């Protein structure tokens with residue numbers, strides 16, 4: 001156990017996107033690595049933009065990724081009284097002041113003009129201290145407040161000096177006080193503003209390390225001013241590099257919504273472990289070439305030192321729906337699907353098949369071995385869990401589509417196949433017919449019921465002899481058979497496909513004219 005306490009503090013104004021998911025991951029890894037605590041705070045102070053739907057979507061995304069907070073979730077809006085009390089204390093201490101500048105209503109053109117005019121006269125933003133109420137005497141300020149005149153509370157940023165801190169990623173940072181305006185802490189309606197709320201909550205939650213996006217750097221200087229005014233030592237800060245679109249532009253929720261939302265990845269058949277692994281490498285490395293890390297390994301290897309200063313790029317092809325996600329993300333997912341222990345993969349495949357109405361309870365019972373072998377075979381070329389129910393459909397159902405390009409290339413280009421493939425079916429029937437008497441699950445490897453089992457080696461002998469007889473190439477027969485048996489042009493070794501589909505279904509499919517009758521346009 002250590003005293004490290006970090007938090008992930010999303011604003012519920014949208015779903016959990018790539019950038020915030022990575023922030024959550026880095027906080028989570030840091031907490032686990034140091035034996036500290038990982039906390040979650042929903043920053044729902046912007047009432048106009050915060051929605052419950054968005055909170056739920058963030059929680060769902062975090063749940064999918066497996067980042068459960070170690071303490072109860074904090075909702076920032078519940079702490080508004082504490083934020084107000086802090087602002088009042090700063091006012092009492094003379095660290096903040098009441099600003100009686102009338103608040104412009106959207107309809108109030110005169111007041112707006114007057115404010116603009118004053119700003120112009122003050123030289124725009126250049127002189128951020130030139131607020132006529134900054135040095136109002138305490139008595140006058142109190143009297144005006146007592147008379148009911150509305151006011152905002154602003155921090156009184158000291159005239160000379162600078163905020164400075166040692167960023168754990170970007171190194172020493174400083175900013176002259178003169179560059180920061182007297183920020184509003186409390187609006188005239190009593191609503192606490194963002195920077196005050198964050199500081200108060202981080203103090204209350206005893207946060208030791210603030211790990212968040214580099215886009216908060218300016219806020220950090222403002223927040224340090226608030227810490228100083230409150231007389232509290234600020235936490236350690238680590239800012240994370242940005243994640244950019246492929247053209248080095250900003251990744252925007254609006255423009256790249258689909259691409260950046262976490263639930264999209266979940267629903268598209270990504271495996272959380274793979275996606276976490278991918279996210280971890282967006283701006284962090286352990287200083288080695290390696291790319292595959294389990295969660296435990298990430299926890300072990302993670303350090304703030306390994307975070308990069310240069311922006312990470314999320315590489316997808318804009319406008320091309322087939323390339324809607326990052327190349328590495330999809331590669332990583334395929335890698336996990338291909339290599340993870342079967343026992344871990346199958347619990348993900350089951351709901352996928354279930355949703356597609358392809359699941360049968362026998363897969364966990366009498367046909368367990370067949371099912372596991374089949375999943376193991378077909379996963380080799382799959383990229384997402386969806387592939388099990390789409391490209392893999394022919395293994396689990398008679399109702400599958402024929403890819404038009406495959407039909408054209410592998411069947412229609414070789415018209416002889418139209419009679420040859422049914423003939424091959426008859427040849428199989430003659431050679432392996434005995435096996436048909438046995439239940440399907442017993443037709444596979446290691447069964448002794450027939451002299452000749454419908455297994456790879458035996459199938460190969462038969463197909464080779466058949467090919468020679470016809471004076472054609474093995475590829476022609478195999479590709480044609482593959483298209484009839486699976487509907488597509490690529491897949492695992494055709495001998496294992498025959499064996500996996502099994503004799504009975506192989507005969508039926510080789511004889512079927514459905515693909516042959518399919519029109520070219522589909």
Ligand code: GLU
Nearest residue numbers: 009010011043198211212
């Ligand atoms: N709520 C802020 C955001 O979603 C993060 C604040 C913080 O981490 O300090 O960007």
